[in-house]
Amino acid sequence: MLSAETWYGLLFIITLRYFLIAGLAYFIWYKIKRYKIAYKKIQPKFPLKKDYQREIAYSLITIIIFAAVPALMLQTPFRQYTLYYRDINEYSMWWFWLAFPAMFIVHDTYFYWMHRAMHHPRLFKQFHIIHHKSTNPSPWAAFSFQPAEAVFEAGIFVVLIMIMPLHLIHLFIFFLVMMVYNVYGHLGWELYPAGFSKHPVGKWINTSVNHNQHHQFFKGNYGLYFLFWDRVMGTLRTDYDSHFEKVKARKPLTAKTQTVDAVMAN
Secondary structure (H helix, E strand, C coil): CCCHHHHHHHHHHHHHHHHHHHHHHHHHHHHHCCCCCHHHCCCCCCCCHHHHHHHHHHHHHHHHHHHHHHHHHHCCHHHHHCCECCCHHHCCHHHHHHHHHHHHHHHHHHHHHHHHHHCCCCCHHHHCCCHHHCCCCCHHHHHCCCHHHHHHHHHHHHHHHHHCCECHHHHHHHHHHHHHHHHHHCCCCCCCCCCHHHCCCHHHECCHHHHHHHHHHCCCCCCCCECHHHHHHCCCCCCHHHHHHHHHCCCCCCHHHHHHHHHHHC
16 A cells, blocks of 8 residues: 555655755855856846746646655555665675666666657657746756656656665665756756866766757757767757857956846846
8 A cells, every 4th residue: 555654755855855956056056146157157048937936836746746656666566566675785785886877877868768759749748848948947947847747757766666676775865866967957057167078078978058958959968967878879969069168168247247137137
């Protein structure tokens, strides 16, 4: 039977995590540092108040779904089909550590193909249009999905728990990192240094500039953590590297220009 306590507990944890991580990012970049670093913003203008409200409203629906899926998988007869384990000594420690990179590789693959499929004209409106209403995303957009998409986004939990042995620690850390990187991807500012997109390692890592381009132009740049599939499948935007460097090369504006920009942004 589904435990209400389990669902309530997950609902509390995911909600708290969302508002702490997305809220902290919003408070720092959109309130405290807003005008001091406005010139570094990937898209110079700021979202409107209604955009923040929509993102938060749909995120709350997503959180309900994100809490329901693991509760159903671990507190019902579905549990017998999973590889979830409670005793950390049930599997070796080498597997305990190896599981982390494996989870992110699987998730990135799952996300790329799911995300790319949702951009098909026959699926876009039914699954993905709400997320793309944030053409200039904020941290609150991290979970801004329509319910149908949220179900498929939560599907990674089902996939992971059924194909590899996972402990509660794995799940806690994995979904925490997922949330942090998701918020970074929608932050609106680039945190990696200049030249990162062309670095031998950095060229394979997804960035806030990369995902911001996806929101702005709707095509290309479908990855989550990595750019492996985008590069292999030829879906990385050709102007990604140049745009990354253009954003990182921006210089501070004059006080007068910043004031005018701040007025226009609102």
